[in-house]
Amino acid sequence: xxxxxxxxxxxxxxxxKTAITFGADxxxxxxxxxxxxxxxxxxxxxxxxxxxxxxxARGRKVYVTLNIIPHDSDIAGIEDYxxxxxxxxxxxxxxxxxxxxxxxxxxxxxxxxxxxxxxxxLNYEAAKFWHRAGVSRVVTAREMTYDxxxxxxxxxxxxxxxxxxxxxxxxxxFSGKCMLSNYLTGRDSNRGxxxxxCRYKYHLYEExxxxxxxxxxxxxDILDENTNxxxxxxxxxxxxxxxxxxEIEPHGVHLMNSKDLCMIEHIPELMECGIDSLKxxxxxxxxxxxxxxxxxYRQAIDKYMSDPENYKYDPEWMDYLLKPSxxxxxxxxxxxxxxxxxxxxxxxxxxxxxxxxxxEYDSENKIATINQKNKVLNGVDVEVLETEGxxxxxxxxxxxxxSDGESIESANVPQMIFTIQCDEELKIGDILIKSKK
Numbered sequence: 001x002x003x004x005x006x007x008x009x010x011x012x013x014x015x016x017k018t019a020i021t022f023g024a025d026x027x028x029x030x031x032x033x034x035x036x037x038x039x040x041x042x043x044x045x046x047x048x049x050x051x052x053x054x055x056x057a058r059g060r061k062v063y064v065t066l067n068i069i070p071h072d073s074d075i076a077g078i079e080d081y082x083x084x085x086x087x088x089x090x091x092x093x094x095x096x097x098x099x100x101x102x103x104x105x106x107x108x109x110x111x112x113x114x115x116x117x118x119x120x121x122l123n124y125e126a127a128k129f130w131h132r133a134g135v136s137r138v139v140t141a142r143e144m145t146y147d148x149x150x151x152x153x154x155x156x157x158x159x160x161x162x163x164x165x166x167x168x169x170x171x172x173x174f175s176g177k178c179m180l181s182n183y184l185t186g187r188d189s190n191r192g193x194x195x196x197x198c199r200y201k202y203h204l205y206e207e208x209x210x211x212x213x214x215x216x217x218x219x220x221d222i223l224d225e226n227t228n229x230x231x232x233x234x235x236x237x238x239x240x241x242x243x244x245x246x247e248i249e250p251h252g253v254h255l256m257n258s259k260d261l262c263m264i265e266h267i268p269e270l271m272e273c274g275i276d277s278l279k280x281x282x283x284x285x286x287x288x289x290x291x292x293x294x295x296x297y298r299q300a301i302d303k304y305m306s307d308p309e310n311y312k313y314d315p316e317w318m319d320y321l322l323k324p325s326x327x328x329x330x331x332x333x334x335x336x337x338x339x340x341x342x343x344x345x346x347x348x349x350x351x352x353x354x355x356x357x358x359x360e361y362d363s364e365n366k367i368a369t370i371n372q373k374n375k376v377l378n379g380v381d382v383e384v385l386e387t388e389g390x391x392x393x394x395x396x397x398x399x400x401x402x403s404d405g406e407s408i409e410s411a412n413v414p415q416m417i418f419t420i421q422c423d424e425e426l427k428i429g430d431i432l433i434k435s436k437k
Contacts, residue, residue, distance in 0.1 A: 003305050004270070005277040007063075007163065008294050013043070015283075015290050016051045016062075018357075021387050021429035022291045023298030026061035027051075028094065030283065033081050034066040034074060049088050061091040066104070067116035070097055079107045086111050094139065105134050112136050114163065122148070124155035127162075137161035139279070142170055142261070146269060146334040153274035161276035166263040167293055167321075168281025170332060262329035264317050267300045269334075271308070287373070288354035289324040291385055291431050296320040316390070323352035323433065351436055355382055356411070358430040361422075368426045369402060372416040376434065378409050385431040396420050396432075 008024035010016035019027050029051070030042045043051060048064070055062045064085055068074065078100070085093065086108040093111060095101045096118035104113055114137040115121060115130045127138045138156075140149065142165055153162060185195040205213045261281070263270060270278060278301070280293050296317040304311045321329075326349055355376040360369035376382070378399040384392050399408050402417040411418045 001271065001305070001308070002274075002276070004275055004301065005061075005163075006294065006297055006301060007277045007279045008290060009168075009280060009283040009285065010051070010062075010290075011042075011283040011285070013047045013051055015287055017054060018287050018290050018429060018431075019294050020055055020058055020060050022294040023387075024060065024294050026063060026091070026277070027055065028063040028065060028279075028283075030065050031081070031085065033078065034068050034070060034100070045084055045088065048085075048090070052088055052090060056089070063092045063094055063114060064090045065094045065116070066100060067094045067096045067118050069118065070100055075100055075103060078103060082107045082111070092137070098133070101133065101135075115139055117141055117165070124152045127152060127156055127160065131156070131160040135160070137163055137276070139163040139165075143333050145336070146273065149273050149275065149334075162274070163277035163279055164270075164275050165261060165281055165332075166270060166278045167261055167297065168285075169327070170258040170261050170281075172258055258327075259330040260327040261332045262321060263331060263334065264296055264300060264321060265313055266331065266334070267304050267313070268308070268311060271301075271304055286324065286354060287357065288352075288385070288431055288433060289326075291429075292320045292324045295385065295387075320385075323350075324354075325350040352383070352433045353436055354431055355434050356418075356432045358426045358428055358432070359417070360428065361426045363425060366421060366423050367419050368422045369417060369419050370411070370432065372411040372414070372418060374434075375410060375412045376432075378407075380434065382432045382434045384426065385433055387427055387429055392424070394422055394424060394426075394432075397422075 005025040006023065007026045007028060008019035010019055010027040010029040016027050016029065029048075031048055032042065032044060048062075052062050082093075082104055091112065092114050093104060094114045094116045095104060096116035101113060104111060113135050115127075115135045117139045119130070119139075120141050121127050121130060121138050122141045122144055130138060136159070138152075138160060140152065140162060144152070144164070149162070149164060156162065187195045207213055263278075278297065280290075280297065282289055282293070299314070300317050303314070328349070354373045356370040356372050356374075358368055359371050361367070362369075376396060379395065379397060381393050381395050384394055386392070398419075398421040399411065400406060400419045401408050402419055408418065
């Protein structure tokens, strides 16, 4: 059985290094043009050069997203940028638009092309078409089911790889193609500027015979176990129309708010499906998120590959996933037995905060140097999210400002560099987290 690639998001250079440190086989990122995360840090050519060199030195790969749905003005003069990417030795580009794909093939014919999920590839005939057109890997639409993915692998030649999302946020638009943001805010979601109106709270009003508007809020709780409606008491919802099953709560409802995809409990199925690359969403997420999610899936994949017959799911992996910011989890479209939306709130759930990242450890003097990420006090216990092995607890004792060695009671300045006395060795890249309770 072929071991699948673990593909992680890299919103900036720090996240790229974190993803690789915690076990990602490859990262995907946005450069200065044509990517769907206009508000991410993204990479300058200088940063991209450093990132590619860092990854390649460790045997990892870097893929660059060119996955917007471009207008003519977007692709004018794009050839020079493609040549720059080729010279920087990126491993592949992700493309959704056939016109842009043609430009890539004509400009840098040796540069590998992956079909973006934005192309909505849902069946094996479409995948074969794109493969004949020059695509070496298909990133499947999130709407594909598990059985459809198995069929896709059976029908495609081995020369065409399959990449599928296994974790992260999901869009209510069909594979991300949505016009709500354009219509409501003037920000083009298909060109990287989505305002995420699917996360807004909506209210339903009815006009009476006098032309006056009244908000609808019936008092019938959904309790039918045969429906797909949430029955969690904390997310009580109301029926507006019993036939259409439109729901609303008294003070508005997050009608289109998708849960987050999570397939950590289904690693055997993913392996047996024959997917070549397991993809994590989250270029806009934190360093802590990247580290935790990559670590969980890295351990799960490695454990399965070491002994498939005796593989057992480890609940600690879910613990890694529940601590950083996330929404309630679902298996999405893989299986058809789950509620995929959360109606009560669009707020992220986060039980732990990142407080710092280890950037140096002096083993002789037992001193760790930390880059602060959130305010933290001297003398408190924190959890170490290690690049390898289980998490452990250490105490932040003898905190000192790195610049002058002065003792401090807290690290309360953004990005402050401080030191602690730590008898237990810490590795560069280890992340310090603290419960929010």
